[in-house]
Amino acid sequence: MxxxxxxxxxxxxxxxxxxxxxxxxxxxxxxxxxxxxxxxxxxxxxxxxxxxxxxxxxxxxxxxxxxxxxxxxxxxxxxxxxxxxxxxxxxxxxxxxxxxxxxxxxxxxxxxxxxxxxxxSQHRFGSGAERLRTLAAEGVLGPSATALCLTMWHRPDAYFDVPWRGTWATEGGGPTLGHGIHQIDLLLSILGPWREVTAVAARRARATDTEDLSAALVTFDDGTLATIVNSLVSPRETSHLRFDFARATIELTHLYGYGDDDWRITPLDEHAGTVATAWNSGPAGRASGHxxxxxxxxxxxxxxxxxxxxxxTAADARATLELVTAIYAAAFTGAPVRRGEIDPESPFYRRMDGPGAPWPPSGEPR
Known part of the structure; x- marks a missing residue:
C-alpha cells in the first residue's frame, strides 16, 4: 500500500x-x-x-x-x-x-x-484523449491544420475574496495560468511542440492585479495554427477543444472533466469508415480527472x-508552463515570442507579468 x-x-x-x-x-x-x-x-x-x-x-x-x-x-x-x-x-x-x-x-x-x-495533468488521462493521441500519431486523421482551445469560465468578485487569489505575488497569474492551463496542457499533449505565439491580455471586469481574459494565436512546429482563449468573465461556462485534421474534425466540450460522450467526431465522407473504425476501436470508459x-x-x-x-514528466509540465509564460510575455510586450526565448535573462522568467502588467495594480478595473 x-x-x-x-x-x-x-x-x-x-x-x-x-x-x-x-x-x-x-x-x-x-x-x-x-x-x-x-x-x-x-x-x-x-x-x-x-x-x-x-x-x-x-x-x-x-x-x-x-x-x-x-x-x-x-x-x-x-x-x-x-x-x-x-x-x-x-x-x-x-x-x-x-x-x-x-x-x-x-x-x-x-x-x-x-x-x-x-x-x-488530469485531462491527458481520459480514454478520449488517449484515442485522439494515438490516431493523430498514427496518421489516421491526416495532418492537423488548426485547433481551438477555449476555457470560457466565470468567477464572480466574491471568488477573489480569498487573499491569495488575483495577485501576481501569490496566485502567479489569472485564467491563463490558473484555469486555462488544464486545456492548454491537453492541447499540447495532442499537437506537440509549439514554435511561436502572439497574444493579448486584459483586465476587463474583475478588481484584480491579474488579467481576467487572454487570447493567443500559436503556431506549432508542424505548422498547425491554434487559437487559445482563457476567460473568467463568461456567463455560459464551457471548456472546448477542437482539432481540425485533413480527414476529420475532433471536438471535446465539457466543463471541469469529460467522459467518452463529450467527444464529437466529424469525418469527411470519403474517410468516414476508416476514422469511425479507428476511433471506436480505441480505449473507452475512462473519464478524465484526478x-x-x-x-x-x-x-x-x-x-x-x-x-x-x-x-x-517534468519536461512535459515545463513545456506547458513555457507556453503560458510566453502568452503573458507576448501580450505584455506586443511582440511574438518563440519557444526557448524566455531564458533567465528575461524578466518573464521569474514572474508571469515580467516588469509589470500594462494596467494599474489592484483597485477598480480599467
Whole structure:
C-alpha cells in the first residue's frame, strides 16, 4: 500500500482524498499538513488521517510517505515540493505547478532518480484523449491544420475574496495560468511542440492585479495554427477543444472533466469508415480527472523507484508552463515570442507579468 501525505487541506485536497478512497485500498493518507489547525483537524477527522502537522518539515521529520500531493496555494508549491524531493519523496503537485519558469526549474533540479516530480495533468488521462493521441500519431486523421482551445469560465468578485487569489505575488497569474492551463496542457499533449505565439491580455471586469481574459494565436512546429482563449468573465461556462485534421474534425466540450460522450467526431465522407473504425476501436470508459491520473501514478510507482519517469514528466509540465509564460510575455510586450526565448535573462522568467502588467495594480478595473 502506498503511503500518501497531503500538503494543504483546502477544497482541492478533499477531492484528492475522495479519489484515494475509491482506489480499493491501493493507497492511504497517513499524514496531512496545514498551518490552520481547525482546517487540519477537520480534514484529518473526515478522512481518518492519523497524523497532522503544521508544516512540511515537521511532517517529513516524522512521517515516511511514498508520495506527497501538494495542494497548497500556488506561491507555496515550490517550497513544499522541493522539501519533499530533497527527502526522497515523490511529488504530485497541483496546477499551476509553479509561479514561474524559474520556480519550476528549481523544482525540477531537485528531482532524483528515486524522487520524481509530477504535476496534475488530469485531462491527458481520459480514454478520449488517449484515442485522439494515438490516431493523430498514427496518421489516421491526416495532418492537423488548426485547433481551438477555449476555457470560457466565470468567477464572480466574491471568488477573489480569498487573499491569495488575483495577485501576481501569490496566485502567479489569472485564467491563463490558473484555469486555462488544464486545456492548454491537453492541447499540447495532442499537437506537440509549439514554435511561436502572439497574444493579448486584459483586465476587463474583475478588481484584480491579474488579467481576467487572454487570447493567443500559436503556431506549432508542424505548422498547425491554434487559437487559445482563457476567460473568467463568461456567463455560459464551457471548456472546448477542437482539432481540425485533413480527414476529420475532433471536438471535446465539457466543463471541469469529460467522459467518452463529450467527444464529437466529424469525418469527411470519403474517410468516414476508416476514422469511425479507428476511433471506436480505441480505449473507452475512462473519464478524465484526478482519479485517472492518480491511478496511473500508482501503477508507475515501482517503475519510479527504479528510476523511470512519471506518466507526465517534468519536461512535459515545463513545456506547458513555457507556453503560458510566453502568452503573458507576448501580450505584455506586443511582440511574438518563440519557444526557448524566455531564458533567465528575461524578466518573464521569474514572474508571469515580467516588469509589470500594462494596467494599474489592484483597485477598480480599467
Amino acid at each position: 502506498t503511503n500518501v501525505a497531503v500538503i494543504g487541506t483546502g477544497g482541492i485536497a478533499g477531492i484528492h482524498a475522495a479519489d484515494l478512497a475509491t482506489l480499493g485500498g491501493r493507497a492511504r493518507i497517513t499524514a496531512a499538513v496545514d498551518p490552520d489547525p481547525l482546517r487540519l483537524e477537520e480534514f484529518c477527522a473526515t478522512w481518518e488521517v492519523p497524523y497532522g502537522f503544521k508544516d512540511t518539515t515537521a511532517m517529513l521529520d516524522t512521517a515516511a510517505p511514498d508520495l506527497a500531493i501538494v495542494c497548497t496555494p500556488p506561491h507555496l508549491h515550490a517550497a513544499s515540493a522541493i522539501a519533499c524531493l530533497d527527502r526522497g519523496v515523490h511529488v504530485w503537485c497541483e496546477k499551476p505547478v509553479a509561479m514561474s519558469l524559474a520556480e519550476f526549474d528549481a523544482m525540477a533540479a531537485a528531482e532524483t532518480p528515486s524522487a520524481r516530480l509530477a504535476t496534475v 482519479s485517472a491520473q492518480l491511478t496511473a501514478i500508482l501503477d508507475a510507482l515501482d517503475a519510479l523507484d527504479a528510476g523511470e519517469p512519471p506518466p507526465v
